[in-house]
Amino acid sequence: MSIKNQQKEVHGKGPAVRREKNTDIKKPKTEEVSAVKVVDSSEVVKAKKEEKMYVIPLGGLDEVGKNMTLVQYRDEIIILDAGLTFPDDELLGIDLVIPDFSYIESNKNKIKGLFITHGHEDHIGGIPYLYNKIDKSVPMYGGKLTLALAKSKFDNPGFSKVLPKMKEIKGRSKIKVGKYFTVEFIKVTHSIADAYALAITTPAGVIVHTGDFKIDLTPVDGVGVDFSRLAQLGDQGVDLLLSDSTNSEVEGFTPSEKSVGEAFRQEFEKAKGRIIAASFASHIHRLQQIIDVAHQYKRKIAIDGRSMVRVFEIASKLGYLKIPEGLMVSLHEVGKLKEDKVVILCTGTQGEPLAALSRIAKDMHKHIKLRKGDTVIISATPIPGNERAVYNNINNLLKHDAEVVFRKIAGIHVSGHASKDEQKLMLNLIKPRHFMPVHGEYKMLKAHKQTAIETGVVEKKILIAVNGSKIEVTKSYAKIAGKVSAGAILVDGLGVGDIGNIVLRDRQQLGQDGVVIVVLTISKETGMILAGPDIVTRGFVYSRESEKMINEAALCIKEKLKSYEEKKITEWAALKTVTKDVASKYFYDKIQRNPVILPIIMEV
Amino acid sequence: MSIKNQQKEVHGKGPAVRREKNTDIKKPKTEEVSAVKVVDSSEVVKAKKEEKMYVIPLGGLDEVGKNMTLVQYRDEIIILDAGLTFPDDELLGIDLVIPDFSYIESNKNKIKGLFITHGHEDHIGGIPYLYNKIDKSVPMYGGKLTLALAKSKFDNPGFSKVLPKMKEIKGRSKIKVGKYFTVEFIKVTHSIADAYALAITTPAGVIVHTGDFKIDLTPVDGVGVDFSRLAQLGDQGVDLLLSDSTNSEVEGFTPSEKSVGEAFRQEFEKAKGRIIAASFASHIHRLQQIIDVAHQYKRKIAIDGRSMVRVFEIASKLGYLKIPEGLMVSLHEVGKLKEDKVVILCTGTQGEPLAALSRIAKDMHKHIKLRKGDTVIISATPIPGNERAVYNNINNLLKHDAEVVFRKIAGIHVSGHASKDEQKLMLNLIKPRHFMPVHGEYKMLKAHKQTAIETGVVEKKILIAVNGSKIEVTKSYAKIAGKVSAGAILVDGLGVGDIGNIVLRDRQQLGQDGVVIVVLTISKETGMILAGPDIVTRGFVYSRESEKMINEAALCIKEKLKSYEEKKITEWAALKTVTKDVASKYFYDKIQRNPVILPIIMEV
The missing domain is CATH 3.40.50.10710 (Metallo-hydrolase/oxidoreductase)
Incomplete structure (x- = not known):
């Protein structure tokens, strides 16, 4: 579809909706209809009053990274981005983190398409993991560079060699998927080429997602923000705006690249x-x-x-x-x-x-x-x-x-994200009925909310959601109406999701104070200790003095075990517990450290 | 010694030495003598021409923290501060870090006193550890608050209950220790009360150490910087200035508290x-x-x-x-x-x-x-x-x-350290013959050097040293003339210095990928495997699938060991090595992780 045609479709719609500062204006009913008409009217499924759609962020809220949002209308779902994030210091040994796809998995057959705003890791890095869970036939849409970068992500062991269908889009491309969805790509500027905002239209209304953006008025490649289309959308009426909050604590206007x-x-x-x-x-x-x-x-x-x-x-x-x-x-x-x-x-x-x-x-x-x-x-x-x-x-x-x-x-670096004044400009262009800051830590979402209030969005029409929130959007309201399962899936090597809190806690303790292994060999028949306790340590102590300490610890354990032998206590669990307790106490008293103590009993 | 007396001692000395911008002025000989005369002349050990003293930083260079500097003249040493630093993320499990005291230990009998500039952890936190290595009779000098805080540091298991002698000082207190040293405390402002710079006089010259400082012109307690005394010292001639570099990358003047x-x-x-x-x-x-x-x-x-x-x-x-x-x-x-x-x-x-x-x-x-x-x-x-x-x-x-x-x-926080303009003011007051930036990472020391050049100190008269540098100071030159052992001693629980690189490397690997223990019991007589290999893991994987993987790994090891049994290879070292190699390769191929593999052989 050429740009010219699209412009024609859009021009000459009803008068712009003016939002007055801090006033909650109900739009006249005719306006609501005109907003829907943006989509070719012959194909529009007639909207009933108060049709509902749902926005479900699976990543990017209360965090910077692993951005991913679903939009659901009836039995159809589209996915916006599928990013990853890099682990913080507490996630020991973890290579990367992706969103929890379980809601998607249990709604597999509803997925109609994946729409990618741009080619940064926090928007495309989760894609190959996603396609391990959904059908390869789900098409993927994005700019030329975005798709090329996303394609290169599949080049890793553990991912299918069969790639999903990738469909290249341009600015103002309008994609129809399923029975209900139209998704339009609108050019914005960002710290990578081929960055787009998305306008999503269903019978229940129009949502604009900015993706990551800044407003660069002198872009290096000459391809600037499509103000005209954003403004048209704003005039026609946008029910919910989701906008990038990364720099919402920064005053002013981000300098041009x-x-x-x-x-x-x-x-x-x-x-x-x-x-x-x-x-x-x-x-x-x-x-x-x-x-x-x-x-x-x-x-x-x-x-x-x-x-x-x-x-x-x-x-x-x-x-x-x-x-x-x-x-x-x-x-x-x-x-x-x-x-x-x-x-x-x-x-x-x-x-x-x-x-x-x-x-x-x-x-x-x-x-x-x-x-x-x-x-x-x-x-x-x-x-x-x-x-x-x-x-x-x-x-x-x-x-x-x-x-x-x-x-x-x-001046050797400028940010790729909109500062407060650019966020205000976006809010002025889109004039959303409801607003939801996305892509940012809680403090950034909150600052963005404040900025929105300053531009005249009514406070109660601003939603601060969390990953997994199910946000119900209609033409007259938007509210958090439920919750789906969401969270972080840890990837370590080729293992996806096989590491949880227990493993991480062990790694934490192992990393802090090391490991002390106490091995015993006991007789299968008599239950008597045949060898040990032998103590092996790693990451615990290393010095000439410690040999003495280790021997002393072994002696303490031996004595305690002897008293168990005398009492004829031979259950492994009991022996392990007492070994662990004696060793823990000994080392803490001696040196104030808490290594992982691992008693191992061999039976011959 | 009252302030009045001290002022009398100092007033009326020869004319101020004017340093011209970027010119290396040799002071006339008479001036050099007058600088020494600051100390009560009757007690002065006559300075021979080109007497040498040494400044030896043991901490605080190329780092922020564990500040400690020695000044040595002939067979006498004084210590300025004894701080600690908190470990960075790489020092897994380490509680705190103190300077390497080995040079002090091997020169124990030369130590004449410990002079503390102020009561922050990075200046007093190492004191109880220091007194575990030196004689309790070495007196400690500092302000009232400083001493009280230092005293509270001894209240921990592992430290002597017998405290060193603590001698309270005030601004302009002049302390004579040993045969050669006079140390004067000069009030500066900082983010703690009772902060002092030190002027150290020996027959070889005068050194001023600023301690940590800012120049607060409206201090909260009304006790400001003793500009007059600093200026007097500058007029009389200071051979080397050591000055706080923490904020040397910050333009301007730090706001008043x-x-x-x-x-x-x-x-x-x-x-x-x-x-x-x-x-x-x-x-x-x-x-x-x-x-x-x-x-x-x-x-x-x-x-x-x-x-x-x-x-x-x-x-x-x-x-x-x-x-x-x-x-x-x-x-x-x-x-x-x-x-x-x-x-x-x-x-x-x-x-x-x-x-x-x-x-x-x-x-x-x-x-x-x-x-x-x-x-x-x-x-x-x-x-x-x-x-x-x-x-x-x-x-x-x-x-x-x-x-x-x-x-x-x-405005809810201001720094306690001098920004560039305050550093310039200090340099203008002291007009040092030689300058050495201290207390800061390398980039801060370097920025401070640049600031000093701007105030007219000649570049070649500025020393950037490292911990352990032995800086020779005379009236005509200052240069790095050697090196003593210096570094970081790691404290973990009650263990001081019993953790080195090997333990840390193990902790790193344990924390990243966990530990896999492979236990075998073999017969003392036949060398045959009686039980095992059994595999125990911690911090490695945790999922239902992993049980299968672990069993498969055990099987691989068993098969390899069987081939060893057949070849009658029974040396422990060989068995351990092959076990480790097989397990490492298996897990890396399977899941791309590198746990610590610990083969343990029990003999019965």
Whole structure:
């Protein structure tokens, strides 16, 4: 469907609905009908009064990450995004976290489509796990880059080699799925190309989901926010707006991505030696600007980091990255170039221990040894929780006498998310009847709520939901009407969901104080102890003195067990319990530590 | 020694030495002598030309915390501070970290005194551990509050009940220890009362150590920086300045602590319900301001948190906290008061899991259940690394519909450390011949160096040292001339230094992927396997499927061992190795995890 046609469909609808500040205006009935008519009227299933639909967020509320939302109307469900999140420190050993798909599994046959707003991990990372649970025939919709990135996610053991059907969309593409759903993609700007908001129409009303967005008025690729379509939707009437809350605590307007290009130019102008630039791999516009500035300053670029290499491949092939001929060199060739002719573009802005920048900082990189005269540009800010790792990297980089450019103040990074004033602009465009802040920790959702109130949304028409909330949406109200099962599924290696609280608690204790194993061999016939107790420890103590302590502990256990032998107590459970108790008490009294105590009884 | 006398000693010395910008001025010889004359001339050991002394930092460089510095002249050593630091995430299970005292231990008989700048943990927390290694007769000098807090540190199992001699000092107190040392305490301001800089004079020269400081021109207790004495020292000539670098990346001038009182007043004015205020326990001035504002608004204060209770006891007894009669109530009584008559003052600004504020946030507090109308004021900013824990607390507090005041912008917290302009002022007052930034991560030391250059210190006269550097100081030069052993000693429970890299690595692996124990019983005589392999796991997997996997792994091991039996290989080492290898490979292939594999062989 061409843009022209769509515009025609939309133009000339009834007068705009004006929302007055802090006033809860009921729209006249005619307006409600006109909102539905946005969808080609011949195909519309006639809306009864007070038709209901449901919005069910499965991730992204009260957290940053694993964004996923369902919209259900009657027996049809569509899925918006399927992201992952990276574990915090408490989830020991966990590689990543995905939403709990159990509601989807038990409604498998209702799923009509997966709509992806953009290609960041927190929106696409859960997709292959999702398709392990739903039918491969469920089609997936998204921008060209988004689909290419999502496709690359399947390239891992444990995922089906048969890919789902992927359907490429453009701005204003309108997708009809099932009997009731029309989903329209509306261009927004974000820290990745091909980012869209979604307008979802069912007989019960219209929902707009912003996806992740900022309002970049001078976007690097020239493709800006589709204000006109957003405004039209607002005029026609939107029943519920779901809007990105990531930066809702930040005042003002997020600067344009273009300003970062200028900051890079200044650093390139000053730099005398090599330039090492670290960025998120998925930040195509950032990468493009670095490419452009490198080209301008006649420097060659070598890339490092697995995800950076992958994104370069995908994005340049699809035309999202425009790379002048001869610009790229391999890491091996870097050494042959003059220092002021080199840019190394790499990953590791978050201090990830194995990322290229961290290896450079710790002098553990195979090809790149930092030296005086090098300039390191860290083009990102630490995500909360990563500060320590990022600062450790910076300290290590500085020790090599490199210039390190990392302050926000240097303009070397801007956020990809809307600050308060952009959120206000979105609210002014959409003029939603009801509002629900999404994508953010509780404090961010709450701040966004406050911002919405300032733009005139009535407080009681704002919903702060949690993952699993079932939000009933009609033309006259939106409310939390129930709850489905939702939560976090932990992925460790190839294991999905096989790790729960007990394993995590054990890992916590093992990591804190280690493990003490007490082994006994007892006779099957007599119940007498034939060997042991032998004690083996790991992660507990390590010193010459501890040998004595371990022997003493074994002695204490032995004596206690002897008294059990005398009393003819031979049940394993009793022996294990007493062994554990004696050892626990002994070590706590002696050294105030609480290792995991594991009594093992062998019978021969 | 009274202040008057000291002033007399100092006044009327030769003309001030003017340092010109970026010029390395050699002072005339007469000046050098006058600098020494600060010490009562009758007792001065005549300085030979180019006498040397040594500054040896044992902690506080390239890190924030465990501050400790030695100054050595001939066979005499004095110690400045003995702090601890709290472990970062990588030091699993470690409670705290202290400096490596081995250089002190091997020079025990040279130690003449311990001089403490102020009573924060990172300056006093290592003291009881230090006195486990040095003679109790070494006297300890510090302000009244500092000594009281240091004394309370000994109240723990593992420390001697016999306390060292504690000698109280005041501003301008001059302490002579040994044959050569004179140490003068000079008042500075900081986020705790009784904070001092130190001027150390030996025949080899004069060193000034700022301790931790800010320049508060309107201090809460009215006791400001002793500019006059600092300026006099500067005029007389200081050979080396060691200065606090904590805030050396922060532009401008740190606001006065008094401004926080005003911010509290505004919050108290607005608050309709209870106020819960969280602060560092040691921040006496902050506590005093909260007391004053509570009194003004006719609210009662209940305190919570072990360290808060301890500081209230100590500081009020010594007169550092002035508490109006009838102001304090117990936590039990709070329920009987009207909501707008209550302040709960507690710990937990850093999200420490067991602190009062965290328990309140998680609804796990015995006495305090948060509710709508409550105002929570978090009067601190997160220390790098604590962000996630602090934000989690804030999210949880907000969920109870409490007002949460936490932004720096609200003026509800100011730093206790000098920003760039205060550092410049200190450099202008002291006009040091040589400069060494201390107390900070590498990036902070480096920023402080840059600031010093801006004030006119010549770059080559600025030293960036590491813990263990042996810095030779004379009247004409200061240089890093060697190295002593230095590092971090880990304290876990009652164990000091019994945990090293191997134990930590094991803890890391245990915490990440858990432990798999494989037990065999073999016959002493035949070497045949009598029982097993049995597999026990902890922190590894937990699900119905995993039972099958574990059995399969045991089977694989058994088969491999059978082939060993057939080949008559019975050495334990060989059996253990093959067991480990088979299990490791099996689990990695199956599930991509790397648990600690512990083969245990029992012989009967």
